[in-house]
Amino acid sequence: MTADLLNDPRIFEPSYHPENIVNRAEEAEEMLKMLSGDETNVQDLFLHGSHGTGKSVVTKQVLQNLEGRHQSCILSCTKYNTHYKVLQGFLERLTGEEVSSGYHASDLLRRLEKRIGAVPTVLVLDDADFLLENDGDDLLYSLSRIDGAENLGIVLITSYRNSLRNTVESRTYSSLQPQKIVFNPYTSKEIYRILSERAREAFTTHSVHRNALTYIASSVANAGFALHWLRVAAANASDTIRESAVKDAYSESVQSYTAEILGNHSLHHQLLHDSLTRLTEDRSKVNTGKVYEKYQERCQEASVEPLSDRRVSDYLKHLEFEGLIEAEYRYGGEKGKTREIRVRKPV
DNA sequence: CATCCACCGGAAATGTTGGGAC
């Protein structure tokens, strides 16, 4: 690691909050208006866009702007993926007190209701695909019926589902009526700006070549991965970061980026993803059955009991939510009903 | 037209965990 090159490694962490967010002013302004509750009730929002389009970062910024007047809290549904866990998480963050398990979910709901009271409140569910898959709309229904809902804004962030309407029951949808905001993929110009602004903060002057940044910017639209890639290249470089260093760092970046995402999931997700990469070294496709076979092998290697194929089918869906795999669903035909799966590199 | 492919995915059943009440 080169301390002289990198002023502050935290600047590349996903948790880092940049001063200036490239080309998302419109979205931020709209969100602020909807959540402020100035002209009307605090609204519910549905934010959708592929990975690395700035959904979470913009949301954090907006919440910061509301600080003082609003109380707010963000949970990622990769971890908080059930009714109970979400209520527990929100309550803990808002009150600062630990909430153990063993209560009735309705108990927690009542406590949350009380806590919200007359205070404008924004509750954000990031990676909401995971919750919706698991819990259906049970939680959303409860939250939408909460007393004092005019002060409560629920923000759902998804990168897979592009609408809430076909996911939840119509009674839930109609009481939420979330305003949908779409985050379009960044252009390579925008990625370039994101990289160079971040590089200016993180590196000592002139330590990164312009070509190095253009190379990344022309390759990917996922800002999170772009930044990760640049950080890996920086860590490997001894003096200046050249285009060649960036090219060399690609595979390692993909690997560590993927590992980071998988780190939020179970061992079985990892084994499953691993089986898949072993099966499809090129950009070839495999069917679910083959993947499951390979997965069972991997489990044996790792001395772990494999999960049922039904469960694995759900886990594959999770990998799809995370953008780690691409699946095409086939119904009938000579191949029967299955899906063709391929590993997906971050783009 | 019946049958088959090769799974999908909903629903119910079962297993597990951690608390509270006694």
Next chain:
DNA sequence: GTCCCAACATTTCCGGTGGATG
């Protein structure tokens, strides 16, 4: 400690799916 219970995680069960094939 024992019993009961809610919340989950996972398994078991099973009715689809629609073109290809005989």
